[in-house]
Amino acid sequence: GMHLESVLRSSARHARPAGLTLEYGTAGFRTKAEHLEHVMYRMGLLAVLRSKKTKAVIGVMVTASHNPEEDNGVKLVDPMGEMLVQEWESYATNLANAEEHELQMVLTNIIKQESISMQDESCVAIGRDTRPSSDHLSLAVVDGISALESKYQDYGLVTTPQLHYIVCCRNTDGRYGEPTVEGYYQKLSKAFIELVKQSPDCETEKKCLSIDGANGIGALKIKEIEPHLQSMLSLQLFNDGSNGRLNHMCGADYVKVQQKLPEGIDVRPGERCCSFDGDADRIVYYYKDSEDRFHLLDGDKIATLISTFIKELLVKVDLKLNMAVVQTAYANGSSTRYLEDVMKVPVFCAKTGVKHLHHKAQEFDIGVYFEANGHGTVLFSKAAEEQIAQLINAGATEEARKAVQMLANVISLINQTVGDAISDMLLIEAILAIKSFTVQKWNEIYTDLPNRQLKVKVADRKVIDTTDAERRTVKPPGLQEKIDELVKDYNMSRAFVRPSGTEDVVRVYAEADTQVSSFKQHKDKR
Numbered sequence: 183g184m185h186l187e188s189v190l191r192s193s194a195r196h197a198r199p200a201g202l203t204l205e206y207g208t209a210g211f212r213t214k215a216e217h218l219e220h221v222m223y224r225m226g227l228l229a230v231l232r233s234k235k236t237k238a239v240i241g242v243m244v245t246a247s248h249n250p251e252e253d254n255g256v257k258l259v260d261p262m263g264e265m266l267v268q269e270w271e272s273y274a275t276n277l278a279n280a281e282e283h284e285l286q287m288v289l290t291n292i293i294k295q296e297s298i299s300m301q302d303e304s305c306v307a308i309g310r311d312t313r314p315s316s317d318h319l320s321l322a323v324v325d326g327i328s329a330l331e332s333k334y335q336d337y338g339l340v341t342t343p344q345l346h347y348i349v350c351c352r353n354t355d356g357r358y359g360e361p362t363v364e365g366y367y368q369k370l371s372k373a374f375i376e377l378v379k380q381s382p383d384c385e386t387e388k389k390c391l392s393i394d395g396a397n398g399i400g401a402l403k404i405k406e407i408e409p410h411l412q413s414m415l416s417l418q419l420f421n422d423g424s425n426g427r428l429n430h431m432c433g434a435d436y437v438k439v440q441q442k443l444p445e446g447i448d449v450r451p452g453e454r455c456c457s458f459d460g461d462a463d464r465i466v467y468y469y470k471d472s473e474d475r476f477h478l479l480d481g482d483k484i485a486t487l488i489s490t491f492i493k494e495l496l497v498k499v500d501l502k503l504n505m506a507v508v509q510t511a512y513a514n515g516s517s518t519r520y521l522e523d524v525m526k527v528p529v530f531c532a533k534t535g536v537k538h539l540h541h542k543a544q545e546f547d548i549g550v551y552f553e554a555n556g557h558g559t560v561l562f563s564k565a566a567e568e569q570i571a572q573l574i575n576a577g578a579t580e581e582a583r584k585a586v587q588m589l590a591n592v593i594s595l596i597n598q599t600v601g602d603a604i605s606d607m608l609l610i611e612a613i614l615a616i617k618s619f620t621v622q623k624w625n626e627i628y629t630d631l632p633n634r635q636l637k638v639k640v641a642d643r644k645v646i647d648t649t650d651a652e653r654r655t656v657k658p659p660g661l662q663e664k665i666d667e668l669v670k671d672y673n674m675s676r677a678f679v680r681p682s683g684t685e686d687v688v689r690v691y692a693e694a695d696t697q698v699s700s701f702k703q704h705k706d707k708r
């Protein structure tokens with residue numbers, strides 16, 4: 183048809199580099215920014231098709247998250263603010279890899295297979311991070327959208343979770359909130375202030391938190407939300423992008439993997455700090471003690487803090503909602519043991535990648551999910567939200583009324599569409615204030631097992647195949663037996679290998695109750 187001719191004409195302006203094949207992986211497409219123009223254009227096209235198919239606004243986010251500044255990437259956001267449904271990932275891959283002369287055929291196939299009616303309305307919401315390449319690349323997305331004569335709205339510089347929030351608001355008639363960045367600030371800050379007002383020392387103590395903005399979009403947005411917080415939280419922002427490079431020696435991924443302080447942040451002993459990643463969908467906390475030792479509070483510690491808090495509130499209001507925590511293989515064994523044995527909260531393990539955790543968490547009235555790397559949120563079922571809303575002002579005691587109000591505010595404060603560094607940070611800060619917890623006290627809830635994470639370059643990472651939520655390998659033969667052999671000489675030990683979904687490497691994880699190697703004894707024994 184006529185539309186597809188204009189698609190091909192504009193496509194010539196965003197030519198695909200010969201021989202480049204990419205895959206829509208765990209977090210969309212991700213590679214060097216200079217190789218992505220055709221992908222952006224084509225994702226603009228795909229977003230329009232997805233919008234027509236779902237009869238809803240679809241999001242396109244241009245970001246490469248925690249990856250280096252010269253990289254970029256793109257992912258699509260589905261109507262409820264969720265990740266693109268898995269069945270469409272292969273359409274994305276096919277479209278990105280099609281030769282120029284195949285483009286029309288690939289598009290026609292998607293339209294046919296999904297029975298898309300091209301006359302239907304469509305609208306795409308676009309967002310981008312602060313990378314130098316993002317502006318230009320997001321214009322290529324616009325070009326794709328325009329080639330199919332679709333409506334769109336460019337929200338410009340936003341965090342990934344802000345775009346997810348906006349898409350969800352747009353498709354729920356504003357029931358989730360006002361579909362603007364300002365609406366997001368208002369929703370979150372109102373809930374935060376109401377929560378913090380419940381803390382015992384709210385009048386006396388100013389809570390000071392140091393934030394490493396990873397020189398990215400999160401820093402920009404922290405500056406915007408701060409005036410809304412009415413001095414209920416005093417923030418000190420570092421790595422705000424004014425000198426350093428994005429994610430360079432800083433940010434949540436650096437701090438988690440290196441297990442050390444980021445550069446560019448001034449840390450006094452005992453002071454609470456946190457790091458965002460490059461698109462502000464991850465957060466980790468940390469502090470240094472008086473002996474200069476570094477202590478990390480990762481996604482597992484955050485999941486524990488939040489789920490404990492919610493469970494305590496549920497007991498106070500006498501609501502029988504089922505709550506579970508969803509983790510990945512990377513979750514520290516101590517966190518799993520604490521949640522199951524002490525908190526009596528059921529814990530489930532999902533494959534790496536937000537979509538897997540999110541999906542599992544949807545099975546419960548309240549599903550708390552966090553990856554150890556700091557990506558996570560809390561999902562409340564519709565039934566849970568309704569039960570909580572009905573109890574407002576109906577509590578038997580003052581304490582129960584307060585607890586219901588707090589639950590309602592937790593629901594407003596948490597970004598249920600996706601993990602969100604700003605929203606998670608505000609919830610954590612509110613919980614610490616309400617419980618009068620210092621960061622040390624939070625850290626002492628349980629003690630992490632020492633652990634290490636490495637990446638190994640191999641010829642073909644796809645020869646490794648895993649099962650049991652990536653905790654065991656089934657291929658190549660013999661590998662799992664070798665791992666078992668090494669692990670069995672240590673207490674509380676666990677190790678696994680898995681092919682990365684975002685890089686051409688194999689990841690290796692190990693933990694045990696000691697960092698001292700028994701390798702020597704092991705050899706002596708034989």
Ligand code: 16G
Nearest residue numbers: 208209534535536537682683684685
């Ligand atoms: C992506 C995922 C993240 C996961 C990471 C694992 C999303 C939005 N992001 O960044 O959740 O932890 O990939 O990467 O799903 P890996 O497969 O290379 O270890």
Ligand code: ZN
Nearest residue numbers: 247459461463
């Ligand atoms: Zn991210």
